[in-house]
Amino acid sequence: MKVRLAYSKVGKIRFLGHLDMAHLWERAFRKAKLGVAVSAGFTPRPKLSFGLALPTAGESLVEVLDVVLDPAPSAERDLDDLAPRLSAVMPAGVEVTGAWVAGPQSIQEDVVATTWVLAIDRDAHDTAARVAALVAAPEFWIERERKGERRRDDIRPGIFELRTDFDPSVLPADWRSEVSASALVEAVVTTSGRGVRPTELVDALFPGDEPWNVMSRVIRTHQWIERTDAPCAPFSVRARKELPHEQRIAVG
Amino acid sequence: MTSLWSRVEPLLARVRKPARYIGCEDGAIEPRHGQGKVAWLLAYPDVYEVGLPNQGLQILYEILNERPDAVAERTYAPWVDLEALMRERGIPLFSVDAHRAAGDFDVIAFNLSAELVYTNVLNMLDLGGIPVHTVRREPSDPVVVVGGHAAFNPEPLADFIDAAVLGEGEEVVGEINDVVRAWKASGRTSREGLWRELARIPGVYVPSLYDVVYEGERTVSITPRFADVPATVTKRTISDLAQWDYPRRPLAPLTEVVHDRLAVEVFRGCTRGCRFCQAGMITRPVRERPAEQVRTMITRGLERTGYNEVSLTSLSTADFSGIEDVVSSIVPDPTACGAPTVSLPSLRVDAFTVGLAAKVASGRRSGLTFAPEAGTWRLRTVINKLITEADLYGAVESAFANGWSRTKLYFLTGLPTETDDDTRGIAELAAGCVAIGKKYTSRASVTVSLGGFVPKAHTPFQWFGQNGVDELQRKINLVRGAASRGVQVKWHDPRASLAEGLASRGDRRVGRVIERVWRDGGTFQEWSEFFVLDRWLDAAAAEGLPVEWFTTRHRTEDEILPWQHLSAGLHRDFLWDDWRASLDEHGLPDCRWTPCYDCGVCTGDGLEHVVASPIPPAGGSQGTGQDLARGGDVPVVVRL
Numbered sequence: 001m002k003v004r005l006a007y008s009k010v011g012k013i014r015f016l017g018h019l020d021m022a023h024l025w026e027r028a029f030r031k032a033k034l035g036v037a038v039s040a041g042f043t044p045r046p047k048l049s050f051g052l053a054l055p056t057a058g059e060s061l062v063e064v065l066d067v068v069l070d071p072a073p074s075a076e077r078d079l080d081d082l083a084p085r086l087s088a089v090m091p092a093g094v095e096v097t098g099a100w101v102a103g104p105q106s107i108q109e110d111v112v113a114t115t116w117v118l119a120i121d122r123d124a125h126d127t128a129a130r131v132a133a134l135v136a137a138p139e140f141w142i143e144r145e146r147k148g149e150r151r152r153d154d155i156r157p158g159i160f161e162l163r164t165d166f167d168p169s170v171l172p173a174d175w176r177s178e179v180s181a182s183a184l185v186e187a188v189v190t191t192s193g194r195g196v197r198p199t200e201l202v203d204a205l206f207p208g209d210e211p212w213n214v215m216s217r218v219i220r221t222h223q224w225i226e227r228t229d230a231p232c233a234p235f236s237v238r239a240r241k242e243l244p245h246e247q248r249i250a251v252g
Numbered sequence: 253m254t255s256l257w258s259r260v261e262p263l264l265a266r267v268r269k270p271a272r273y274i275g276c277e278d279g280a281i282e283p284r285h286g287q288g289k290v291a292w293l294l295a296y297p298d299v300y301e302v303g304l305p306n307q308g309l310q311i312l313y314e315i316l317n318e319r320p321d322a323v324a325e326r327t328y329a330p331w332v333d334l335e336a337l338m339r340e341r342g343i344p345l346f347s348v349d350a351h352r353a354a355g356d357f358d359v360i361a362f363n364l365s366a367e368l369v370y371t372n373v374l375n376m377l378d379l380g381g382i383p384v385h386t387v388r389r390e391p392s393d394p395v396v397v398v399g400g401h402a403a404f405n406p407e408p409l410a411d412f413i414d415a416a417v418l419g420e421g422e423e424v425v426g427e428i429n430d431v432v433r434a435w436k437a438s439g440r441t442s443r444e445g446l447w448r449e450l451a452r453i454p455g456v457y458v459p460s461l462y463d464v465v466y467e468g469e470r471t472v473s474i475t476p477r478f479a480d481v482p483a484t485v486t487k488r489t490i491s492d493l494a495q496w497d498y499p500r501r502p503l504a505p506l507t508e509v510v511h512d513r514l515a516v517e518v519f520r521g522c523t524r525g526c527r528f529c530q531a532g533m534i535t536r537p538v539r540e541r542p543a544e545q546v547r548t549m550i551t552r553g554l555e556r557t558g559y560n561e562v563s564l565t566s567l568s569t570a571d572f573s574g575i576e577d578v579v580s581s582i583v584p585d586p587t588a589c590g591a592p593t594v595s596l597p598s599l600r601v602d603a604f605t606v607g608l609a610a611k612v613a614s615g616r617r618s619g620l621t622f623a624p625e626a627g628t629w630r631l632r633t634v635i636n637k638l639i640t641e642a643d644l645y646g647a648v649e650s651a652f653a654n655g656w657s658r659t660k661l662y663f664l665t666g667l668p669t670e671t672d673d674d675t676r677g678i679a680e681l682a683a684g685c686v687a688i689g690k691k692y693t694s695r696a697s698v699t700v701s702l703g704g705f706v707p708k709a710h711t712p713f714q715w716f717g718q719n720g721v722d723e724l725q726r727k728i729n730l731v732r733g734a735a736s737r738g739v740q741v742k743w744h745d746p747r748a749s750l751a752e753g754l755a756s757r758g759d760r761r762v763g764r765v766i767e768r769v770w771r772d773g774g775t776f777q778e779w780s781e782f783f784v785l786d787r788w789l790d791a792a793a794a795e796g797l798p799v800e801w802f803t804t805r806h807r808t809e810d811e812i813l814p815w816q817h818l819s820a821g822l823h824r825d826f827l828w829d830d831w832r833a834s835l836d837e838h839g840l841p842d843c844r845w846t847p848c849y850d851c852g853v854c855t856g857d858g859l860e861h862v863v864a865s866p867i868p869p870a871g872g873s874q875g876t877g878q879d880l881a882r883g884g885d886v887p888v889v890v891r892l
Binding site: 017020029089091212 | 262264265266269270271273274275276278504506507508554555556557558559560
């Protein structure tokens, strides 16, 4: 049975990379004595599939993982049981927040956008002004090297929302205590096609600065899917047409 | 003591693989510091990925933390990117457990498994704000201790350490803890007072309590400075592995490390008597773990860590007399994706062993590694690696027949008496293995891995002058030139072998070379991207020390060796006689199954070999080139 799990990854554990995290999950299922189906073939791999890669050092309240459990959970109670059982065997900072029977679609196909909150170690007024300027800009070109090739991309169309005034109550406790001196920026960016990374947002706001000197923390607070018939939790559902950047940009 | 986490944290997004600095592993113990406790920082002088799996460090971490009067944390060498940021901001070396500064600990204990890490030891002390020279340390500075295989000749580090521990640490750490605790309670008076107390513990060597006199290049005397300081320090050995079922809570890292699997040690020691092998010489006698305990440790370890692979470790696991018993008892766990994979990291070269490996390997069979070590039977008798060509071909045939398509063969070059025929014999053996493989698969390939031989202290070859860089390179080229199709040749940098030789058999003066190399920026010398031989040569020249004298020169029988006052239990006469026997091409059988030839370890220490079964495992031909008979009387203590 394919099960979709949602989990958070906050605190020290955010420094663990995506691939290491995948291996950690494999061990977690074994520690929790939950059988995972394996692929056929010469080198059987456990059937685990992960959503969007979370950049190393980025935190998240909503990560997702699809797993084919074998044997399948026999009752709804067993499904509810998954979260505490898995949280108990994962390191501190990883909390399984929910488990649902998953549909056939892959997570990768479902998710179209994600919300980030960036903790910016710069003056709040200056940050707000830069956010406003980027929102007003019709385009923003960045250059990066990929597979040995230099590419120029306009990332502005991939920024759906960008603002400094938003409700921070969703953030974990240490965020509210530790980053009080910084400015917070919330961004909704595309994840399909040419995705926009948090470090690129910082680069666009503070060109020339080393992004991790400007941004002390970054956390994913939401993932958005476009399908209405998909098992949607823990995501909010929006049709893609509701996210055209031209109309939806909020100004901080 | 306070945590440095808030200062380290902002740097981690900017460095490679930051997970190696966060701790949080399975098996990590939350440190509880407090009054009356001795705080240990267990340090591994290489990167986390290499250091975390180290079993010695894991065992001591657990044993110390079980004591009510001790607390232990761990640290590893920060990679160069983080080190640069730390130095820029004045952040000292920290523990990965609670991110405490190195200088806040009472003891810093380095695990030395190789010699080229010595510059990292100095770098870590310096990064920790601890004076690198022992004489410059105040009573408030941590006590710097080293242990591990390389500590059997700690002389090159004599100026930088307070003490070296020879042998196994399980018991001696407690005794050191008692001494340091009493010293702390008495108000940390002079360091010399502490040294005198430490030197009273068997197996603990305090270099500063000995006067070493040199005349020209030679060592003429090594003398204790006080009457109660022992003239000879002898290694520690635990008599019964069954009493030490550690680690009970193995550390399973979050991020990928070099040996990413559960490790269960099945025995210590090795009596095959390979003359080049320091590990085999200094860890005698053989002490096997009861098969039942091995099974328990496997089950418990897999449950705790979630690994599905276990490595049965020792110097020659196929020699474990309980091996078939243990392997046949590992069964699939219905909830855990089938049976765990068992890996046997040190395969003996024979068909029986390959059959065993085939039984336990699941899934992909990528490659199998054997270590014939030398290209001809003549040279193998010299080094006492008594495997016949038939053994090797039998093993390789069995490997290909069991589905493996790649074989890797380890060889040493630059061995005593090695002729060009011996060297070319490596290529011939490899060609023979490819021919066997071709019968089974057209993809058959054989990789030859060549290491330049570096003689080590406490072995019969400690008197041998190693080959220089040019000679090793010439031999490597000889093998490359003679290699036929299907044989790939890889080799270890002969320049690194020279530096390793200098550090391995060096005396106290070599410490100044190590210090210069470190000050010149030469850290991570085990890493080819950071190793530059000229740094070592220039440093030795600046100190007026001839590198050839320490490396390529044969020693004479009457020479006082720098480690003369340190003992691994082996009689010097035994080592010398074995050295002469090797030059006469005389092999020496495995004393586990044949009568004792009195190397000195068992008789001197009141120890005995401890094996799990009175019957030698099948297939072992070490000794005379003939199969050992099953059954019969063997002179061993049997623990069933």
